[in-house]
Amino acid sequence: MRPRTPLATPVSRRSFIRTSAALGGGLVVGFYVPGAGKRLFAQAGAQKPLPNPNSFLKIGSDESVTVFLAHSEMGQGIWTTLPMLINEELGADWSRIRVEHAPAAPAYAHALFGIQMTGGSSTTYSEMDRYRQAGAGARMLLVAAAAKRWGVSEDSCTVENGWVVSGANKLSFGSLADEAAALPPPASVTLKDPSRWTVIGKDTRRLDTPEKISGKAVFGLDVKIPDLATVVVARPPVFGGTLKGFDDRKAKAVPGVRAVYAVPSGVAVVADNFWSAKKGRDALTIDWEKGPHAALDTVKLREEFIALAKTPGLVAKTEGDAAAALGRGAKTVTATYTVPYLAHAPMEPLNCTVKRTAGGCEIWTGTQFQTIDQAVAAKILGIEPKNVLIHTTFLGGGFGRRGNPTSDFVGEAVHVAKGFDRPVKVVWTREDDIRGGFYRSMVVHHVEGTLDAAGKPAAWRHRIVAQSIMEGTPFAATMIKDGIDETSVEGAADSPYVLAIPNHRVELHTATTGVPVLWWRSVGHSHTAFAVESFLDELAHAAGKDPLEFRLALLVKAPRLKAALQLAAEKAGWGKPLPKGHGLGLAVHESFQSIVAQVAEVTVEKGRIRVPRVVCAVDCGTAVNPLAVRAQMESAIAFGLSAALKGRLTLKEGRVVESNFHDYEVLRMSEMPHVEVHILDSHEKTGGVGEPGTPPIAPAVANALFAATGKRLRDLPLRLA
Numbered sequence: 164m165r166p167r168t169p170l171a172t173p174v175s176r177r178s179f180i181r182t183s184a185a186l187g188g189g190l191v192v193g194f195y196v197p198g199a200g201k202r203l204f205a206q207a208g209a210q211k212p213l214p215n216p217n218s219f220l221k222i223g224s225d226e227s228v229t230v231f232l233a234h235s236e237m238g239q240g241i242w243t244t245l246p247m248l249i250n251e252e253l254g255a256d257w258s259r260i261r262v263e264h265a266p267a268a269p270a271y272a273h274a275l276f277g278i279q280m281t282g283g284s285s286t287t288y289s290e291m292d293r294y295r296q297a298g299a300g301a302r303m304l305l306v307a308a309a310a311k312r313w314g315v316s317e318d319s320c321t322v323e324n325g326w327v328v329s330g331a332n333k334l335s336f337g338s339l340a341d342e343a344a345a346l347p348p349p350a351s352v353t354l355k356d357p358s359r360w361t362v363i364g365k366d367t368r369r370l371d372t373p374e375k376i377s378g379k380a381v382f383g384l385d386v387k388i389p390d391l392a393t394v395v396v397a398r399p400p401v402f403g404g405t406l407k408g409f410d411d412r413k414a415k416a417v418p419g420v421r422a423v424y425a426v427p428s429g430v431a432v433v434a435d436n437f438w439s440a441k442k443g444r445d446a447l448t449i450d451w452e453k454g455p456h457a458a459l460d461t462v463k464l465r466e467e468f469i470a471l472a473k474t475p476g477l478v479a480k481t482e483g484d485a486a487a488a489l490g491r492g493a494k495t496v497t498a499t500y501t502v503p504y505l506a507h508a509p510m511e512p513l514n515c516t517v518k519r520t521a522g523g524c525e526i527w528t529g530t531q532f533q534t535i536d537q538a539v540a541a542k543i544l545g546i547e548p549k550n551v552l553i554h555t556t557f558l559g560g561g562f563g564r565r566g567n568p569t570s571d572f573v574g575e576a577v578h579v580a581k582g583f584d585r586p587v588k589v590v591w592t593r594e595d596d597i598r599g600g601f602y603r604s605m606v607v608h609h610v611e612g613t614l615d616a617a618g619k620p621a622a623w624r625h626r627i628v629a630q631s632i633m634e635g636t637p638f639a640a641t642m643i644k645d646g647i648d649e650t651s652v653e654g655a656a657d658s659p660y661v662l663a664i665p666n667h668r669v670e671l672h673t674a675t676t677g678v679p680v681l682w683w684r685s686v687g688h689s690h691t692a693f694a695v696e697s698f699l700d701e702l703a704h705a706a707g708k709d710p711l712e713f714r715l716a717l718l719v720k721a722p723r724l725k726a727a728l729q730l731a732a733e734k735a736g737w738g739k740p741l742p743k744g745h746g747l748g749l750a751v752h753e754s755f756q757s758i759v760a761q762v763a764e765v766t767v768e769k770g771r772i773r774v775p776r777v778v779c780a781v782d783c784g785t786a787v788n789p790l791a792v793r794a795q796m797e798s799a800i801a802f803g804l805s806a807a808l809k810g811r812l813t814l815k816e817g818r819v820v821e822s823n824f825h826d827y828e829v830l831r832m833s834e835m836p837h838v839e840v841h842i843l844d845s846h847e848k849t850g851g852v853g854e855p856g857t858p859p860i861a862p863a864v865a866n867a868l869f870a871a872t873g874k875r876l877r878d879l880p881l882r883l884a
């Protein structure tokens with residue numbers, strides 16, 4: 164048995180009863196577990212206590228079991244995974260489980276990061292203990308209530324599928340809920356040993372699927388409240404541009420348009436419906452001050468980045484003497500890799516509904532950053548954050564865009580609401596979304612490597628040019644040290660391959676361009692994996708060695724990566740003959756406490772790159788819901804293939820050229836490869852799965868393309884001509 168661990172910080176009976184009443188009565192268990200984080204999107208951290216209970220579980224007299232999520236469901240499956248953690252210890256009837264997003268409040272702060280947020284593939288691993296503790300604490304209260312009623316010892320009671328049983332006695336959870344709620348919460352709980360798990364590790368179908376299929380699920384765009392007006396905003400076409408003036412006469416003449424006025428982000432057009440608002444915006448005559456970035460051009464920026472990458476930068480990691488070793492190696496390889504600006508492009512464009520109330524406001528939106536959104540809204544309205552009620556809806560994709568330090572789309576909607584006497588829903592069109600800023604940075608990697616006489620890597624010098632996603636944010640103080648933004652070099656400076664080479668040096672140039680950048684699915688790993696794994700392949704071929712064996716030799720001190728790579732290669736049939744024109748390429752990468760190896764099969768058809776098959780091996784520690792893990796690997800591969808084969812934003816004269824999915828393409832269903840996912844049996848701590856599947860796919864495809872055609876492509880998206 165495991166030792167009993169603290170269930171929660173002391174909660175006064177008064178506050179416990181107040182919270183229970185607010186949630187409608189029944190048994191409500193507040194819970195938290197000590198946590199910490201070295202940084203946002205941290206991989207690990209020292210333990211430190213949290214001051215308040217974090218989330219709640221409610222058992223109703225109607226036998227319902229409601230789990231309140233402090234995190235946002237945006238397709239990653241936590242609507243199911245977190246209730247699984249609770250029910251492993253609770254023992255409820257799974258068919259009775261219900262889920263709701265929790266309101267925005269300090270009590271729901273992330274156990275590691277201290278704010279209410281969803282990101283960094285951190286939800287499941289950060290909640291692994293406290294959601295189980297919630298289930299165990301609720302079970303103990305139910306058992307105590309039943310034992311008291313029957314006059315028996317608690318040790319004689321067991322829990323079975325929503326019932327407390329003792330001999331011939333049997334009572335349902337719902338019938339015990341009120342009595343259990345009147346008991347003092349336990350000070351500690353005993354969690355099951357993993358050998359006794361019956362829920363964790365079992366394929367479990369998603370709880371949110373039925374309502375998404377039926378259309379009952381509410382996303383931000385679905386929100387409807389009485390007297391709601393729809394708003395579109397005309398924003399500067401150039402980053403850094405400002406409003407000089409506008410003529411709204413034609414816009415106001417559009418049927419359904421109710422108001423036109425300036426807001427900090429541009430000009431708001433308020434109407435009875437979306438189409439009227441859009442037509443009204445189209446009819447505006449606006450005079451923009453273009454500002455300092457009107458000449459931005461990605462062709463020129465790319466040239467500048469490439470030139471800068473060939474000069475010394477700030478040192479992120481160094482050991483030995485890479486410069487000297489490069490000059491005395493038997494064979495030297497040099498390569499420059501480039502990746503473009505990328506939009507997040509979620510299927511559901513940005514939107515936010517705001518209703519002003521007496522002394523406060525209500526907000527309905529799909530958000531990843533409740534705490535920051537709440538603070539921004541409060542500042543705009545001059546009220547206390549506690550008076551901003553946020554209703555988190557389902558998110559039609561986020562990938563980081565719906566969690567940004569400025570809360571741009573939420574703050575904009577609050578500004579719009581200040582100028583109108585009805586509730587408003589601000590809707591971004593697809594074009595607004597793609598051209599609206601906050602992108603994955605353009606990045607250039609210049610890598611030099613030397614092989615010794617035996618064909619072993621003796622030196623690695625790696626220079627990166629990227630914009631900082633942390634500069635100017637509240638996270639800069641902890642995330643940028645000695646001029647190095649950790650997210651710019653992660654996956655390179657800490658690569659087990661690089662660290663295994665006796666002479667290595669990773670340097671960084673932080674560029675400033677005026678293009679707003681932000682974390683994007685897998686953050687820095689989205690580009691470092693491409694450069695590192697591509698260059699490893701180049702070194703292997705220069706050494707005349709098999710790319711798999713070359714990598715395995717460098718992974719002696721990284722057994723988990725080695726095992727994942729071997730499994731993926733074995734399942735893909737590495738080394739077996741392929742049809743003419745086909746090639747296999749591989750990559751393995753660690754991010755967010757998980758390891759993912761992928762082998763891609765590539766062929767070229769009429770000049771187009773096709774990926775018919777991908778084999779994936781993932782070590783994510785304890786896989787709470789293997790069905791969800793496999794789904795997330797498939798999703799991440801599709802997302803990564805979109806970027807590897809299609810994704811690119813270009814700027815000319817300060818403006819984003821692309822506007823919609825016709826010119827900012829994503830992978831089509833007909834292009835989706837057959838994906839095989841193999842989950843390693845791992846006893847490591849649970850890691851993330853939402854993002855780690857994305858980094859390896861681009862280099863795996865690029866390496867496979869070289870195997871198939873002999874052409875080495877170093878620029879994303881991969882193009883043969």
